[in-house]
Amino acid sequence: MVNVLFNLESQRFEVVYDSRKLSKTEIIKTVEEAGSFQVEKWQLKLLTR
Numbered sequence: 001m002v003n004v005l006f007n008l009e010s011q012r013f014e015v016v017y018d019s020r021k022l023s024k025t026e027i028i029k030t031v032e033e034a035g036s037f038q039v040e041k042w043q044l045k046l047l048t049r
Helices: 024-034
Strands: 002-007 012-017
Antiparallel strands (some): 002 012
């Protein structure tokens, strides 16, 4: 599952995904193919329940 959080003011978004099902490379490729977006380097944040 992928969730995208978009901030209208900054025009930035954050992608939350399951790394067991998708890779960073797949996410970057999808974002770049969606339009004129740039992917900034990000830090991996591990979230646990």
